[in-house]
Amino acid sequence: MNIVSYRPSPEEYSYTFGGRAAVGKLRPGTILELFTEDCFAGRVKSVDDLPSQVCEFPYLNPVTGPFHVEGAEPGDTLALHFVSITPARDHAWSSTFPLFGALTGTHTTATLQPPLEERVWRYDLDLDRQVARYQARNGDFTVALPMDPMHGTVGVAPAAGEARMTITPDAHGGNMDTTELRAGVTVYLGVNVEGGLFAVGDGHARQGEGEVCGTALECAMNTVVAVELIKGVPTPWPRLEDDDHLMSTGSARPLEDAYRISQHDLVTWTCELTGLDTLDAYQLVSQAGQAPVGNVCDTNYTMVAKVAKRYLGGGGDVYEGAHARLRRLASEYTGP
Template sequence: MEKTKEFQQIKQPGTHSYVFSKYLEPIAYVEPGETVEIFTKDAFENRITSEQDIPSEILGDYLNPQTGPIFIKGAEPGDTLVAEIIDIEPTRDWAVSVLKENFGGLTATELTRTLNEPLPEKVWIYKLENGMLRNNDRLNFPWRPFLGTIGTAPEIEAISALTPFSHGGNMDVPDTKPGNKVYLPVNTEGAYFFTGDAHAGQGDGELCGVALEITAKVTIKFNLIKGKTIKWPRIESPTEYMVVGSARPMEDAARIAYAELIDWMVEMGWERFEAYQALTQIGKLHVGNMVDTYYSLVAKIEKKYAQPELK
């Protein structure tokens, strides 16, 4: 494990992880309050490099490699891990997106079976230059980095790196971005933190199932809230409080996200049904992904409506 000028630098030795699990050997040990740099591969393990590539011929059964687990010293079940995302820097000058057989929001999949033929496979390579990702004049989008996958290990089971759930995981919500804090439940000693699947940008829903996939160096500061138990991931930005719910059908994900946000507001001092009323009138809701094993939705309230003096 190398050192930078300020931060511990974490690179995955050997094979990356394709599950969130406490049964894997930690690749690094981190103190609360420590800032680290974590290097990630893209969702395709860097295997797709050309628009002539055919995803089904190149990719294996496993996607979404994660860097981890990272052991957080002092973390115990019932605590909350705080991952403050300081920066996401690209480690190459291009991103990739694809159409893949039987995958995406508008095609038949293994979980949504139809008799329609699979979509044709296609690869787009986007050049990153001057803050833009360009494939052609129409496919030309700004750099908006975030972590598609971020989470801790479940208490008992191992969960696929493609699956979002209460531990975090493959939520694909653009709110897990620099400047924001991600609050994650600690289910096992050491928390066993994983991250990967960095995106250079993505629209709501990750419609075709693949964002602007890129390799990255991620700078994160870790902290612990001892004895604080949360059920689902929370996110705090400079201006908003958010909760992510992941489930199928999509309305259940929305219900989880909003109900958990009400619980957070109650912790801040709100009366429960007054919080319900406030979110009815001023809450926000958007889709992180509509393609994974579970769908992820984010419920939000602006901090200016949730300040103590307005409770």
Template sequence: MAIRLNKQQVIYNFSKEHPPALIVENGATIQVETADCFTDQIDSANYAFSGLNWDQINPATGPIFVKGAEPGDVLKVKIKKIELDSMATMITGPDMGVLGSELTQTTIKKCPIKNDFVQLTSTLKVKVNKMIGVIGTAPKDEAISCGTPDAHGGNMDCKEITEGADLYLPAHTKGALLALGDVHAAMGDGEVAVCGAEVASLVTIEVHILKNSSLPTPLLVNSEKIMTISSFPTLDEASVDATKKMVSLLQEKSQLSSADAILLLSLAGDLRICQIVDPNKTVRMELDKHYFKLPLAD
């Protein structure tokens, strides 16, 4: 039976100092309520943007303490279901996103979600592609804002973190202290306007501990491909690190030499931008699962 965690239990940074909002057993199923990335502050397209409380951006519901998780372990998070609210919010404007310098005023849109589409305008709709923008564990050292992705996960804004995927995150502290939020009804790679279709949600996850695991994290797996994820101040740095992680994984799980693994990625690997609008930029390296001879984990 699933345990439910309400969206009043939130953090705005990932830290090993936070007391747990919920304590669960290894293997537990949890239903996590999430507010949208604005903590549900924007209630209409006429909202006075100047009144937005920027201290309440990107809330992550949690943290969740998983019994038995210790530093050096990996936490496997199975994304089982994402249920969306019926209305999404989008904003863009000066100094926001990739082209904020070209805008002179803020635009707020309330976008109905109906029949598996997000209605952007009266004549333009986009198919729902639900995903989790913020998900991570407590970092090894100092606290990290929920708006910043890093080695612990966080605001990766990877559109492949969706139903049916398994996300592997590091445990840097006892219990791992998992939290998540910033769900999108749709988002393209890059998140160029600074947001996706931001929406409140109910996310069902299942958590499993991999003891003393050597898997490179964050790592994402779905039915077709394996993805190494990396976040750094520049896309170049993130690209190099995501590629290094995939090469390391291929060496371990397919017994390839470093050179052969690099050549394989040049032929069959896809290096993709997750987001380009956060303090650290996030990149993923994707590779079809059939290139891996050994299972990732027991």
């Protein structure tokens, strides 16, 4: 088993997908042990650390990477199986942020009202019981929420020579902020440049659907990823697979276009997998499908289109069985 560990020094984080040299080279089949910093670059250390003051644009949402996968070329697909996602600290931070979030005017949905108050919340994490404690800032209200660790951001270098801020999700992945990206899931990303150049960041101990205030339970993560390369198979938009489901994503504005992209990809993928014609696949996905909301706060919004493999007949075996193979590889990994 080929295991690589990587913990970036502060200056090694990336803030774009694309436009950045690889921090390391990996062979397909590698198990990668990563540390990822939180979206605040670790600078929020108390509820008095307002992000707009302690963080420095554009040094937001750092990602760990990019990693060059040997042999990856445009037209291939990277398969990243998330073996484990473990909070690296005993607490997480959340906040409002001026002109960011779904229920406020933003730089894009520009209004003349003053921004909402900027406020920070600390969540204590109980890793044994897997709960995070919400504590109101104004009053005594408190409640325990189940942890459900995930990564908001994973992606590769974009096509067409672009470099995009890590906060933006698009066809290359990026800041999709979907709760579906948890341990046990394989993410498929189409390769646009030699080596693929994938990176991972923005760990959340938990997130509500849509990440409505703009941030989740932001925390540094110790994450293990098993990396595979599928040669000669392109992937138009990031796709996810868990043991029971296939998922397509779409990231765009307005939100219905994110929905359209994700459903369109799931319909056309279903055609390939089942042999159904377009209309029959459209009908099947329409009745069998789910549509978990990713984010409704970032520079593009993200929707996921999801279908149970059992509804696809024998059609649920995708990417040459990469998910099952990576599951087996992960099961042999005994941890750091």
